[in-house]
Amino acid sequence: MQFGIVQNERFKAVDGSYSLVTNRELFDSQITATDAETTLLRNYFITRGESIHVGNVKSNKEMASKEFKLFPTGKTIRLNLVFPKPEKGELRLYLSKSAGFFPNEGDVWFLFLGRLDNSLWIGSMPEKEWRRENSFWKKDELENNSVNLADIDEIDAQIIENQKIVAPLSPIADISKSQTVRRREIAVVRMQQSRYKCEFDVTHSLFIAKATGCPYLEAHHIIPICFQKQLHGLKLDSIDNLCCLCPTCHRAIHHAEDVFVKEILNTVAKKRDIEKKFGLSMEALYRLYSVEEIVR
Ligand SMILES: [Zn+2]
Ligand SMILES: [Zn+2]
Structure with missing residues (x-):
């Protein structure tokens, strides 16, 4: 391959x-x-x-x-x-x-x-080692999760819902304000469109976020946004590339075993029609997540 x-x-x-x-x-x-x-x-x-x-x-x-x-x-x-x-x-x-x-x-x-x-x-x-090392972007995202809101694809619902609450918490909000604000806005729209349900499985139970009074969801970029440089022809920071997941499913798409990652990816990529809208096949998407089947 x-x-x-x-x-x-x-x-x-x-x-x-x-x-x-x-x-x-x-x-x-x-x-x-x-x-x-x-x-x-x-x-x-x-x-x-x-x-x-x-x-x-x-x-x-x-x-x-x-x-x-x-x-x-x-x-x-x-x-x-x-x-x-x-x-x-x-x-x-x-x-x-x-x-x-x-x-x-x-x-x-x-x-x-x-x-x-x-x-x-x-x-x-x-x-195993091959796949683990090829999942480098998944680790980075987790490490940055709590601080670097603009660089990563983690945007959580309560932060997005109420920018006033969140602005002082985000150390980089002033530097790249437009991008951060834009991401929050499109993530809110996506959550509204998904009727505040986990897009992998609508029956997943969600708690209500104190800050917003809405069910708590997290937004995930299906084509990881860290590959924007290499995929420069595609606009990854877009609502078409976003899905809303419950916290468990969101952690799972980053850290679960290959079979489960594939299952979630399949569901959300089909919902967003990633193949047609971004010209990226499921196989290509699997490879970005390092869950592809390797030929003999
Ligand atoms: Zn994510
Ligand atoms: Zn879920």
């Missing part, structure tokens, strides 16, 4: 590719490259004037041996890479314990072209 915004951001990559290591691949100590991996490897070595050897490794050991940078240390390693068959159908990469590239079964292995050094990096890690 080709890197998306999340992976490119995380690894400071121009481009990259990732997939799961299968039992068979481990058994054979070799990985058959997927289409995206093949394209990346081909282009990288071709632009360096190095062709990829066609034939088995033994028939030209020197040409078969290619240089990579091992993630995360950056150590230079050499791995064998060949097109075993004359018709070049599949590209094969050999694992090597001595070189330090030897994933476990079910690990994610990845290749990427570094933005800073223009080198081809290679690495692997357990799938």
Whole structure:
């Protein structure tokens, strides 16, 4: 699978590719490259004037041996890479314990072209770790939650409902007032339109917020607003990208297990017609949340 915004951001990559290591691949100590991996490897070595050897490794050991940078240390390693068959159908990469590239079964292995050094990096890690690290934006949001109202997508109903109450509580309200105020306004409209119900499940019970006298809800940007820079063609700070969730569902979309995150995302993305309005497929959305299915 080709890197998306999340992976490119995380690894400071121009481009990259990732997939799961299968039992068979481990058994054979070799990985058959997927289409995206093949394209990346081909282009990288071709632009360096190095062709990829066609034939088995033994028939030209020197040409078969290619240089990579091992993630995360950056150590230079050499791995064998060949097109075993004359018709070049599949590209094969050999694992090597001595070189330090030897994933476990079910690990994610990845290749990427570094933005800073223009080198081809290679690495692997357990799938859980891969997903956890790719959820970097979820953590940031939580840490900032209580203070930085303008930067994050957390806008809670009682704050939004009554700006007079909240203004003194927000340390950055004066600096970026227009943006903050605007976000509050559109979130209020969204809550009114949702009739003050959790949009994942209208039966979820809500308490009444003391400050507003309205059921307490939180607003969430379905396409995370921290990707605005990368998705510069889309207007993420918009009512079409907002949903209202009860506090439990809101925490869940950020921190629950993949299956549940997908379920909530599906419901709210369909309600807002994210696919049509933003041209972002469910699969693309899953990848932003790091809950996509990784190919083998
Ligand atoms: Zn949120
Ligand atoms: Zn809910």
